[in-house]
Amino acid sequence: MAMDAHEIETLIRSALPDAQVEITDLAGDGDHYAATIVSEAFRGKSRVQQHQMVYAALQGNMGGVLHALALHTKVPEKA
Incomplete structure (x- = not known):
């Protein structure tokens, strides 16, 4: 069973509460996603x-x- 976009976003937000999260279903199949995540927690970290x-x-x-x-x-x- 595949994960839906809301579930992915919820998991990410629970670990990174300040995150701005945008999830896109790339293939419309609920199995291939892209996520853009902006978080202060990433500052100073490598990709x-x-x-x-x-x-x-x-x-x-x-x-x-x-x-x-x-x-x-x-x-x-x-800013």
Whole structure:
């Protein structure tokens, strides 16, 4: 059973409460998503570390019920 976009967003927000999260279903099949995540928690972290934080938030679902997730992570722009 695939994960829906709302479930992905909920998991990410629970681990990164300040995050702005946008999930896009790439294929319309509920199995291939893209996520853009903006969080202050990413500041000072490498892109790999940022992605590892998101994968940890997904609680082991990546590669299982969540087949494909293209990640775009960034820190908020300073005003």
